[in-house]
Structures are given as C-alpha cells and as structure tokens.
Amino acid sequence: MTQTAIPYLFMRGGTSRGPYLNRADLPEDLDTLAQVLIAMLGSGHPLNIDGIGGGAAVTTKVAMLSRSDDDWADIDYFFAQVSVEDCLVDFKPTCGNILSGVGPAAIEMGLTSAQEGETRINIRAVNTGARVSATVQTPDRQVAYAGEAHIDGVPHTAAPVALQFMDTVGGATGAFLPTGNLIDEIDGIQVTCMDVAMPMVIARASDFGLTGYESAAELDDNTEFFARMEAVRLKAGALMGMGDVSKSVTPKFGVVAPARNGGTVATRYFMPWKTHPTMAVTGAQCLASCVLTPGTVADAPTPNERPATITLEHASGQIEVLVDYDPTGNGITINSAGLVRTARKLAAGHVFIPASIWDGN
Template sequence: MTQTAIPYLFMRGGTSRGPYFNRADLPQDRETLAEVLLAVVGSGHPLNIDGIGGGAAVTTKVAMLSPSDDAWADVDYFFAQVSVEDRLVDFKPTCGNILSGVGPAAVELGLVQPTGDVTDVKIHAVNTGAKVLSKVLTPGGVLTYDGDTEIAGVPGAGAAVALNFMGVVGSSTGAFLPTGNIRDTFDGIEVTCMDVAMPMVIARAADFGLTGYESVAELDANKDFFARMEAIRLQAGAAMGMGDVAK
C-alpha cells in the first residue's frame, strides 16, 4: 500500500472541528477526492479509529481553501460533510461553524496576509454561492486565537470571528420562501420553510411536546420526536422543490 502525505490545519470553528486543506494539495476529481476524505476522517467506524474524525457529525467536517476566481472574494471555501459510519461524502451543504475558521485558516495557509489589528477576509462559499466577510483578529498584524468570547457547547473562551453574510437568500432553492408560503403544515405541525444560507424547516418546540430546554441526552433518547421530525423534513424537502431528501 502506498501513502501520500497531505498537509492540513486541524482547527475548531464554532462548535465543529476538522481539517482545513489547501485545495491545491487534494485531488481535483470528486470521486478520488471523496475517497481521500473518507480515509482522512476514518469513515466507516463509529469512532473513526483509523482517521482524525471524532465519531460525531460535528467532528467529521472538512474545509478546502483556495485563492478565489471571484472578483470580490479573496478565498474560495469548499465544504464537505463526511459521514461517521456510512462512508458517504456530501458536497452539497455548507457549514457556518467551520466557516468561522476559514479566515484564520486562510491566514495560516498564506492565502491572505494580515492588514492590521483586524483583517478582512472575503470568502466565497463554493457550495452555496454565498459571499461572506470574515473579520479576523490580527493585533499588530499577528493572528491570535486568545480572547474572551464564549459560545454554548464549547469549553473555555477564544478570539471572536465576526461573519457578515451576503447573497445567501435562496442559495439552494432560488427563493427565500421556497414553498411560496409563510407557513405550511405537515402532519399537523405548522412550519416555516426558509432558504437563507441553508434550507431550513422551522417549527415550534411546543408542537412536538418539547420545551426547548431539554438536554442533548434527553433529545437523543426521544425516538418518537426524531421519527416525527424526519417525516416532516421529507415532506418539506419535496414541497421546497428539493426532491427526495432522504439521504
């Protein structure tokens, strides 16, 4: 068996983490690229024991960066969601959490040079076409990760990264309200189907018998909730013009 060394940064962005690659270091064709990412993450094992994934969807994400051909942007951000066990790679969505690490990663990879105490990094999100202005802390022209910003779900504190999103309405379906309605009803549950940065189906927690304050463990154990939610998701996907969204 032959091995090929590929450099990467291993970073947390928001509540997700994963490798950040220079796109030029990876195969260009999607089929070979997918196989490489499956191997990197170790997809196919619940602990991703033969890779750097962490056994959860939030720890099997990949960012691939390159100089942008877009006249406005500095960097292209190409995202991939790798499954934990199913050996699947999804190139369709994007990830806002991983996006928050794109600015610092672009500086680390030498794709962007610091310009002062705060460096603006203009990002083109390849998967959705969105344009995002990332403001990265570079005091004295030096990238820093120290800071006092805290977010739920992550221990400790770190440097803040401000993201300004542009061109994100209808990025997947072509419309802010893909069904043409402010509210739709599926299986007796009223929802709003919206496409802003990513297609979303928004419902009231109370309509599922939830308060919104349940712990992760409580939600994970609530199989009836997941079954009801999945049935609604499938119907909403079709109503939003996205076809069969079962996978």
C-alpha cells in the same frame, strides 16, 4: 508507497472542528474527493477510529480553501459534511461554524496576507454562493488565537472572529420561502420552510409533544420524535424542490418554543439525524429570519429596531444574530447577518490516507 500524505491544519471553528485543507492538494473529481475525505475522517465507525473525525457530526466537517477568482472575494471556501458512520459525503450545504476558522486558516496557509492589527478577508462560500466578510485579529501581522471572546459551547475564551454574511437567501432552493407559503402542514405538523444561509424546516416544539427545552441527549434518546421529524423533513424537502433528501443533511430541521432565559426564542437544531449540541451559524440565521417574518411558526415577539438582534436559546446557551433587514409587503428582505465566533489552531502537519484510494496525482 502505501499511504498518501496530505498537508492539513486541524482547527476548531466556532463549535465545530475538522481539517482545513488546500483545495490544490486534493483530487478535483468529487467522487474521488469523497473517498479521500471518508478515509481521512474515518467514516464508517461510530468513533471514527481509523481517521481524525471525532465521532460526532460537528467533528466530521472539512474546509477546503483556495485563492478566489471572484472580483469581490479573497478566498473560496468549499465545505464537506462527512457522515460519522454511513461513509457519505454531502457537498450541498455550507457550515458557518467551520467558516469561523477559514480566515485564520487562509493566513496560516499563505493564501492571503495578514494586515497590522486586524485583517478583513472576503470569503465566497462555494457550496451556496454566499459572501462572508471575516475580520480576524492579527497583531504584528500574525493570527491571534488568545482573547476574551466567549461563545456558548466552547469552554474557554479566544480572539473574536467577526462574520458578516451576505447573499444568503435562496442559496439552495432559489427562494426565501421555497414552497411559497409562510406555513405548510405536513403529517399534521405546521412547518415553515425557509432558505436563508441554510434551507430549513422549522416547527413548534409543542406540536411534537416537546417543551423545546430538552437537552441534546434527551432529544437524541427520543427515537419516536426523530422518526416523526424525519418523515416530515423528507416530505418538506420534496415540497421545497430539493428532491429526495433521504441521504442529504439538508434541509436541516429546527424546533422553536417561547424563550425562558431572556432570549428572543428557544430553539433546538438537528443535523438532521442528531441534535446539534449548540447551534449552527447558518441555522441561526435562518431561525432568526423566521422569527423576524410575520406569520411563520416562530410565534416570537418581533423587535422594532433595524438591524435587529435576535437571541436564540439553544441546548448549550445562547447565540446572538444581528440581522439587517427591510420589511416588505408579505415578509422581509434580508440584507446581511452578523455574528461573532472564535477559532483556534489545534494541530498542523500531514494526514495520511491509503494510496489505494488516491495516490496524490
């Protein structure tokens, strides 16, 4: 045997895609697991030519599922971000877009049963401890992929997957504001460091000489901006108690600007070494929380209603986040955040890796 076959589903989840795997079909040891995922995705080449990755950070993501032993959850979701070119795997963050496909994938894999009409699946995000309820359309107890829901960044409509995120505060750092401050100044740039669903460093686009309305391609070509941003991100990571983050995709970085297309605020999100073509679901929750918290860099009008709908303008359109929160003396308390995404099964079968990396035992 020269290759090891691993069963997989290949799915689009939100505006990302990648393999969805049964955790039981993979090595337990994380170092070996990382090598398996690197080989599977083809990390180490800009086109991922020797794997099933797509040459972009949004297409080199992996979901690993198992039945949960948690009293609340049905499914455990373990996420891995595989780098495109650097042969690195980051198990620290989670991904809300890929999570959009977890419910459908769990049913397809036989890890949970579909109900008539729609099925609610409680998911524990293993990486961060967040709890997420996903409602999947299941007419005739089968996952429905066709539908009329549209999300910006995906060309066609599909069946909606409703997500409700809970326990998202401090998953990586233990605190809503990891530095203890609403605003910190790093290298002359004012930033808000916040940990809601995803630890982030958020700055005003104008402080970097940006409008905040640039396309993803325009930003990716701005090497001077990326160098300045990365310097700020590394120092912010240390201030947030995350240590040396030079080889980690977290904390992520975001910039904000006044809305210009009817949204609450204009945003751009970084992964962090490339511009996200749309918006991360986890990042959207953190940015929405930043908007709702008085005294941050967001400088956006705060809605009066609770729960509040925050509309983030991104590089490919908009995303809405429904945030249930309570104001406190010096900020807010996040109860939950809701979003609607879509997912689609693209392929199923076996993906092969060299047996020299892992023989399947």
